[in-house]
Amino acid sequence: MMKRILIVDDEKNIRLSLSNFLKVEGYETIESEDGEEAIKLLDREDIDIVILDLFMPGLDGMEALKIMKQRHENIPVIMLTAHGNTERAVQAIKHGAYDFLDKPPNTDKMLVAIYNALDMKQLREEKNELESLSYGKEKLIGESTLMKELYQQIERVAPLNTRVLIVGESGTGKELVALAIHKKSKRKERRFIKVNCAAIPSELFESEFFGHEKGSFTGAISKKIGKFEKADGGTLFLDEVGDIPLHLQPKILRAIQYGEIQRIGSDKEIYVDVRIIAATNRDLQKAVSENKFREDLFYRLNVFPISVPPLREHKEDILPLTNHFVNQIAVENNFKSPSIDDSAINALMNYDYPGNIRELRNILERVLILSSSETISDSHITSVIGIKHDDEHYGDDLKGKVLSTEKKVIEETLEKYNWNISKAAKHLGLERSHLYKKMNKLNIKRQR
Known part of the structure; x- marks a missing residue:
């Protein structure tokens, strides 16, 4: 894939000559005449490397460099100056510049600097991806029967190119399952690209997935590479896949079915080799029956379904999860890791976790922040969870009567x-997770 270089210089002839030279050498270029515009481009576009003039009117190169490194630490910046100021060069390097060249730059030195900078960038990206694929701070934990069945499913499907649909409530660890599948697959050395479909504005969906050509719409001042192209050879993880707009689903279906995409503004077919893993907390079959999700796309995604159980269905894993999270939180915040007594574990076991594993971690983090005790007991847990006692009276006002009626x-x-x-x-017209939340809020428990 052609690398994209942002050239920032207030002198038009310098920008033009550098751009023409680099295009001949096989690079794609974007030009900017000042630091402020360059930062906006860097925020909006996919840039691999920046060539930045040190002395410019307005926001000068040094200030622009500082902002660029704050926002885009891994994008290398090569500084240019006609002044040969050694002191400024050293200062630029301290602020994160990769290299410093005199103007007009020697073309051989420029190419070597670009090659080395891009090589360093790739090594950093690979290192970051390897760290993320070791699950970073989080990992799948649990030895319950349900978790062992989940591990077996991961082992069975990971080596294949089969599409996987991961279903489960929010907070159960669906992304960790997707990462585990990728890590154990033949694509593990290639990229794992995550797309949170629920977080993309509807009008930007197509551009995010398929990219666009320069000038294809207002604001498209340069070419953008979409998620499918970025994931070529690797895995594309479609999180919250049920939130993909209905009008875009045929294009997603075609990309999955034929491995072909088109950037916005282009008639050229681009072939991509991507493994699709999707995840959702929605009932997609219900969405299909309500014409909110395409049936053909559902069947394309649902080749190998994996269900991630809610925490309330494998509470025996609360103890190892608690030990893991307490130690993790203590290390992150420079706390001394407290011990957890049996009463605290019992309190944790008596809660049903509508927010699942994510909620368990949040509860434990709040407990550790609020408590200075060396031992965590049930009182620490219940003060955070807010467990209510039986026969609670909700009051005689309207709110209390509504709660009492709702409980009944x-x-x-x-x-x-x-x-x-x-x-x-x-029967009540609620999602299961919402009913569990109400049962916990109203202290509704089955009498044994």
Whole structure:
């Protein structure tokens, strides 16, 4: 893939000569005449390296360099100056410049500097990816029967190119499952590109996935490489896949089915070799029946479904998860790691975690911040979780009466369906996770 170089210089002839020379050498170039515009371009476009003039009107090269390194630490910057100022060169290097060349630059030295800078950038990216694929701060933890079944599914599907659909509630660790599959696959040395489909504005979806050509729409001042191209040879993880707009789904389907994409503003077909792993906390089959998700796309994604269990269904893993999180949080915040007594574990086991593993970690982090004790007990846990006691009176005002009525309706519905959560939630018109939250809030428990 052609590397993109941002050339920043207030002298038009310098920009033009450098741009023409680098294009001949096989690079794609973008030009900017001042530091402020260059920073905006760097924020918006995919840039591999910056060539930056030191002395410019307005925001000069040194100030622009500082901002660039704060926002885009891994993008190398080569500084140019006609002044040969050694002191300024040393200062620029201290602020993160990769190299410093006199103007007009010697073409051989320029090419060597660019080659070495790009090589260093690639090594850093590979290192960062390897660190992230070792799960960084998080990893799959648990030895329960459900977790062992999950590990077996990962081992079975990882070596294949089969598409995987990971389903589960928020906070269960769906991304970690996707990472584990990639790490154990034949593509493990290539890129793992994550797309949070729920976080992309509707009008930017197509550009984010497929990229665009310069001038293809207002604001497209240079070419952009989309997620499918970036993931070529590796894995593309579509998180919250149920949030892909319906009008874009046919293009996603074609890209998955034929391995072909088109950038916005181009008629050229680009072939990509990408493994798709998708994840959702939605009921996609229900979305299909409601015409909110394409049936053909659902079947393309759902070749090998993996269900990640909610924490309340494998509570035996709360103890190892708690030990892991407490030690992790203590290290991150320079705390002394406290011990966890049995009463604290029992309190944790008696909670149902509508937010799942993510909520467990958040609870433990709050407990460690609020407590200075060397031992965590049940009182520390319940003060954070806010567990209420039986026979709680909600008051005689309107709010209290509403809560009392809501509790009574939920309890009666649960009894009607023999405490089958799924059937009760459906009858009440709630998601299962929402019903669990209400049951916890209202202290609704089945009497044994």
